[in-house]
Amino acid sequence: MTQWICTANRGFATYAMEELRRQFEGIKISQLTHGEVFIMESPLTREAVLDQIRTNEPIFLRHIHPVDKKLPIQGSADDLQALSELARHARLRIEDKQVAVHLRRAERSPYPYSTADTKAVLDAVLEEVGAEPVLQSPDVILSIFAGLEELYVGIATPEEQLSDWPGGAVRFQREEGQISRAKFKLLEAERAFHIRLEEFREGLDIGAAPGGWTHLLLERGLKVTAVDPAELHPSLFQYPRLTNLRKNASDLKFQPGTFDLLVCDMSWSPMQMVRLVLDLEEALQPGATAIITVKLMHKKPLQTIKDVISRFGTVFVLRKAKQLFHNREEITLYLVKK
Template sequence: MSQWIGTANQQYAPYAMEELRRLLEGAGFTQLAPGEVFLMNSPLGREETLQTIHRNEPIFLRHVQPVDRTIEIEGNASDLERLSDMVRHAVLTFEYKRTAVHVRRTSKTAFVYSAADTKAVLDAVLEEIDAEPVVQDPEVIIAIYAADKELYIGFGTPRDMLSDWPGGSVRFQREEGQISRAKFKLLEAERTFGLQYAKHQQALDIGAAPGGWTSLLLERGLRVTAVDPAELHPSLFAYPTLTYLKSNASDAKLKDDTYDLLVCDMSWSPMQMCRLILDLESALKKGATAIITVKLMHRKPLQTIRDVVSRLSTEFVLQKAKQLFHNREEITLHLTKK
């Protein structure tokens, strides 16, 4: 038996639980923040549960933390003292390690301290026991979830937790003049799928306007063909490496065997999107990377994803399907061209 806290994007926890239920027969669930965060009792031990989750990573599970300790919240300073003692007692887990403290709170929690104050107190304890408190690139994470009446605490690596951000909430700095928030999706996809866009040469961006994704790829030094009947942001035309086809993707004339990266963020009916992508597959090189968002239009997202992947499987191999933190009513696919 082992206990876990799972987190999904708002409204998507039921699907994460459905995926986990299929993986871990007999698992039990309690909601902690409706639609988003839940407690899971796994019938398997910690290592077996982790292996099972990693072998078949659920699309809608954004973050998972083990529950190693539970502290009943008293609502006063003794809560911080008990957290501090807990870290002191686990000295061997943290000694000489780059350690991050991640604190999340439900809106109704009886825990009176902010995430920042709790982290400051525990960072001081970490220094006391010769651990190195860090924010970025930790080796170990102390994840604390302040539920209504309990603190759930777990220790693990970023890999264990599927993310090195608290609750998997990836934050990127908004840049001055940034064309669209959509850019964050493509940045997050690069990290999540372990890609380096700069290693590609020729990108095809379908449904490119206003141009957040195109701007990122141009900044990374790629030649980009952006296809969209809508207007691209004027700032992009400063790049001589941009080709703009102002048309519907189904009318675009593309050279065969040209692109080693396809990105598509059309926000369209999934099946129409599949047809469009399959119609232009000859423009892609063998082994090309594809990053595609799939809009979840109706109530059965898992079925929609299965249908899309099966439809695309004639020409593409699925590497990973994931709902990213920056995805709203959609998920992102990472595929490679056969």
């Protein structure tokens, strides 16, 4: 029997739970933070659970970490002492490794210490047992979730936890002159899907205005055709590699095989968006990549996603579908043209 702390975007935990119930038989689930964090108990071993998630990663599961130990919260220095002893006993798993400490908490958790205080104490213990405390790019992560009564503690690699950020909450720093926060969605998609935007040559951005995604592609050196009847941000016109078409994408035709990347972040209904992208498929080279957000406007998002993926399957191979941290009422698809 194994236990796991699971996290979804706020308000979407129900869908992550449903995906897990469809994937794993005999699991038990209870919520720890309403609509976001829950604990899953599975009859499978740790390795079996991780193998299944690697094979078929749930769309709405943002982060997961094993519960290796549960510690009762005392609300005193005893809590830090218990965590320190746990880290010492894990010496064989963390010695000679770079280790990050991640602490999250439920609202009203009686655990009294801040992330900084907890990390300071545990970093000293990590050094004591021959590990190297780090903030970024760890080999393994010591994850702690402070609930209402217990600390749920587990050690796993970033890949096993689906993210190297606490709870999968990827944070980007807002830049001076940034056009919109939508840029963060494409930055996170690049990380989550293990792609490098600078390796593409010519991009098509459908529904581009005000231009957050276009801006990122231009920064990475692509030639970009930005399509939207609305205006782009004036700062974008400093780039000679930008072609701005103030039209509806449905009214345009391009030379076959023009683009090796299509991005689309439009606030359209899912099936309208699918029809529009499929109408433009001849403009994409074979093997071209598409990064597309799907707005979840209906009460049955799992069925909507299934229908969208099925329709795209006539032209594209789905590499991954994921609700990223910076997605709101939507998910992001990573597709490659057949």
